[in-house]
Amino acid sequence: MIDMHCHILPGVDDGSPDMQESLAMAKKAVEAGITHLFATPHHLNERYVNVKNDIIDLLVEFNECLQQENIPLTVHPGQELRIHRELFVSLERGEVLTLDNNGKYLLLELPSGHVPTYTQELIYELLLKGITPIIVHPERNKELIKNHNLLFNLVQEGALTQLTSGSIIGLFGKNVKSFSKKILEHNLAHFIATDAHNVGSRGFSLQEAYETITKIYGIERTFYFKENVEQLIRGQSPAIVKPVQFKKKILGIF
Numbered sequence: 001m002i003d004m005h006c007h008i009l010p011g012v013d014d015g016s017p018d019m020q021e022s023l024a025m026a027k028k029a030v031e032a033g034i035t036h037l038f039a040t041p042h043h044l045n046e047r048y049v050n051v052k053n054d055i056i057d058l059l060v061e062f063n064e065c066l067q068q069e070n071i072p073l074t075v076h077p078g079q080e081l082r083i084h085r086e087l088f089v090s091l092e093r094g095e096v097l098t099l100d101n102n103g104k105y106l107l108l109e110l111p112s113g114h115v116p117t118y119t120q121e122l123i124y125e126l127l128l129k130g131i132t133p134i135i136v137h138p139e140r141n142k143e144l145i146k147n148h149n150l151l152f153n154l155v156q157e158g159a160l161t162q163l164t165s166g167s168i169i170g171l172f173g174k175n176v177k178s179f180s181k182k183i184l185e186h187n188l189a190h191f192i193a194t195d196a197h198n199v200g201s202r203g204f205s206l207q208e209a210y211e212t213i214t215k216i217y218g219i220e221r222t223f224y225f226k227e228n229v230e231q232l233i234r235g236q237s238p239a240i241v242k243p244v245q246f247k248k249k250i251l252g253i254f
């Protein structure tokens, strides 16, 4: 399996603190059936700064360590970029790292409490530049939990989304699990990833999430998600199913 979002690089964010833990995470990933993953350190989320070249340098070093340790895992470059008004300045400065550094897909993180007013405009501008933003863990955003159609609007506009495996299996609580289910039912998810941070509670629960999806929606749905992330590794476009709008209930409350 392929995991497109995790914090495995050592000492750069709230994921792995050092190389020893990174290698332990890599072993756990392999045990969990993962062969390839994208290392996606936080960038500009109020605490961490990880620009493109720094990530790539560290990634080369990490892949060498994996080879020395005979751990059969291939790590690709990526970045989890917090949305900010000056995103295009960061792009011009060469600080932004798209998945596999191919200029096509970008992991975009919203603040956990709200969706900034300029989000739609920024997505539009990114798409114009040929970069498709993949909104990570929308199921954990408090404003989207209240206003589901805001997510529909972003997907309708052309953004893609990635659900976190732990959300699907209930590790983030009932509300997040329930919203994840609604996102799946309304065709508003395109990828599943672990967003792993450690070898403990935030680990590699990808297989468990796929099993849950298979049980509820059938094996074809799991194939859909697996195929989409494989397309990313190939540098090709994932399949996009038509998003379904949420019906408004009385008084506009979902």
Ligand SMILES: [Fe+2]
Residues within 6 Å of the ligand: 005, 006, 007, 080, 195
């Ligand atoms: Fe993350």
